[in-house]
Amino acid sequence: MIYRVKRWHNHAMTASVRPGPRERLLLAAQELTYTHGVGVGVDSLLKAADVARRSLYEHFGGKDGLIAEVLRRSTAEDVAKYRATMDAAGDDPRTRLLAVVDQLGRIAAGPDFRGCRYLAADLALTDQEHPGHEVTRxxxxxxxxxxxxxxxALGHPRPAFAADQLLILVDGLLAAGAARPEDRPPAAAARELAEHIVDAGLPAAATADPATAP
Amino acid sequence: MIYRVKRWHNHAMTASVRPGPRERLLLAAQELTYTHGVGVGVDSLLKAADVARRSLYEHFGGKDGLIAEVLRRSTAEDVAKYRATMDAAGDDPRTRLLAVVDQLGRIAAGPDFRGCRYLAADLALTDQEHPGHEVTRxxxxxxxxxxxxxxxALGHPRPAFAADQLLILVDGLLAAGAARPEDRPPAAAARELAEHIVDAGLPAAATADPATAP
DNA sequence: GACGCGATAGATCAATCGGTCTATCTATTT
DNA sequence: AAATAGATAGACCGATTGATCTATCGCGTC
Incomplete structure (x- = not known):
């Protein structure tokens, strides 16, 4: 894959106007691939970004490269959001983890929530060799x-295992949000499940489960 | 040429002859929409089913109708599988529910597992008016x-709520299976989570959680 | 001012998209 | 045997797919 690195700091001084074509393309693709799936047409992306056709292939080598780059950027942004949510919740790991679940429940209940972008990409890109899969992994x-x-930090006896469970919970919560059961908001159910996952690792917990205790 | 009986208005009774075009189309679409997503081309479906182009529009009115019908049929089949799994597990509701999770964990770990067909359809069909969404709901x-x-039957104080949790767990398990974390099989983590969901409703459980107790 | 690079517009490409059409063939029904 | 309904093959439709091309334009740097 050949992609050229552009000197942004040159344009950065005059960047008060509007970003370059590469940036515009990324922004438009980030939105359109989420609302319309990764199957959006190149023409739609170019039109939305107001960018010449050639720029796409100059910067990303093709549609697949653009999609992979969109996923990379989204990853960075979303991970930062996770960190911000946890940091805003304080220092207690328990509070920090539950804050993540609550926040995701809020997001998944939003009117324009369209499901987890990464899972959607994994399911839509049926070609397992697509560069996007590596990014989602x-x-x-x-x-x-x-x-x-x-x-x-919580002192959980099996931190990686608990993280597996929390990841399953998060995926399930986002899936339920995408399915939009109009009468059954999944946030409450997910919240209680998350509490159990977290509390199962508390050494001094009064609700210690003998099956999972060390 | 292969002869065929014309009795196919009550299909599914004679298996020795090859099914009619409608049935062939459904079978081919069921497989292709799973392995290649609902975005498969009509030509691929027709070729795989060895069916005339016109038959598709005669029977299903178009691609969308075919997809919706595929989802309907898959629903019936999958629900029957759920029931069969539970019935094979005996009469104890606890055992029956855990058997479902175990079975799904096995399926999700299979080499040709491609994720939950219904969630994939919901995410891929970005047009919210697509008839498939009603089927997945x-x-x-x-x-x-x-x-x-x-x-x-288990005597759970909040059966619908627990079902919400189990549904989240199932979706998360299938999502994790689709993401294929090659080193971290999610079945074990899901299993323990399922045990908690189920046991939280056992009246005589020794591990009753005061936060969730009635 | 001349140069060069990045970006632009847009023509063009073969391939495919979903869908409609005509014509023919086959099998059953009357 | 004639009539009829179902299925087939395949041409055909306009639109769109992702991608490559030429040509021009804008702008900063020599």
Whole structure:
């Protein structure tokens, strides 16, 4: 894959107007691939970004490269949001983890929530060799590490295992949000499940489960 | 040429002859929409089913109608599988529910597992007016009812709520399976989570959680 | 001012999209 | 045997797919 690195700092001084074509393309693709899926046409992307056709192939080598780059950027942004949510919740790992679940429940209940972008990409890109799959795997790995750190700080006997459970919970919550059961908001159910996952690792917990206790 | 009996208005009784075009189309579409997503081309479907182009529009009115019908049929089949799994597990609701999770964990770990067909359809069909969405909602509703019945038989204080949790768990498990974390099989994590969901409703449980107790 | 690079517009490409059409063939029904 | 309904093959439709091309334009740097 050949993609050229552009000197943005040159344009950065005059960037008060509007970003370059590469940036515009990324922004438009980030939105359109979420609302319309990764199957959006190149023409739609170019029109939405107001960018010449050639720029796409100059910067990303093709549609697949653009999609992969969109996923990469989204990964960085979303991981930062996870961190921000946890940091805003304080220092207690338990509070930090539950804050993530609550926040996701809020997002998934939003009117314009369209499901998890990474899972949607994995399911839509039926070609397993698509470069996007590697990005989504890295995303999940990062998220898993994020959770594992908190469980470790919590003193959880099996932090990686608990992170697995929390990841399943998150995926299920986002899936339920995407399915939009208009009468049954999944946030409450997910919240209680998350509490159990977290509390199962508390050493001094009064609700210790003998099956999972060390 | 292969001869065929014309009795196919009550199909599914004679298996030795090859099914009619409608049935062939459904079978081919069921497989292709799963492996290649609902975005498969009509030509691929027709070629795989060895069916004339016109038959598609005669029987289903178009691609959307075919997809919706495929989802309907899959729903019926999958719900039957859920029931069969539970019935094979005996009469104890606890055992029956855990058997479902175990079975799904096995399926999700299979080499040709490509994720939940219904969630994939919901995410891929970005047009919210697509007839497929109604089918997937009905599927989830049926599944939820299936779970609720078991939780009710279990004496769970909040059977619908527990069914919500189990549905989230199932979706998360299938999502994790679709993401294929090559080193971290999600079945074990899901299993323990399922045990908690189920046991939280056991009246005589020794591990009763005061936060969730009535 | 000349140069060069990045971006632009847009023609063009073969391929495919979903869908409609005519014509023919086959099998059953009357 | 004639009539009829179902299925087939395949041409055909306009639109769109992702991608490559030429040509021009804008702008900053020599």
């Amino acid at each position: 890295a995303y999940r790995h990062t998220l898993h590490g994020l959770f594992t750190d908190e469980f470790t | 009905a599927y989830r509703h049926t599944l939820h009812g299936l779970f609720t019945d078991e939780f009710t």
